[in-house]
Amino acid sequence: MKVFNITAQVYETRDIHKQTILLNREVYGVSEEGAKSRFEHYHLPPHYTLVKIYSVEEISQEVV
Secondary structure, eight states, X not given: OEEEEEEEEEEEXXXXXXXXXXXXXXXXXXSHHHHHHHIIIXXXXXXXXXXXXXXXXXXXXXXX
């Protein structure tokens, strides 16, 4: 598996003003697309809505 740094714009779902924040997370995956999918399904904080993923950057070649 590889490690990817994902930067995304999110907002708290209950926020009526929808003020956004940038969120960075390290996500394990075999590919960039796999890491994006894992981020959306498992690494997005509860009660937050994803606006846009800005970048997916590989930060490691192999994790043992």
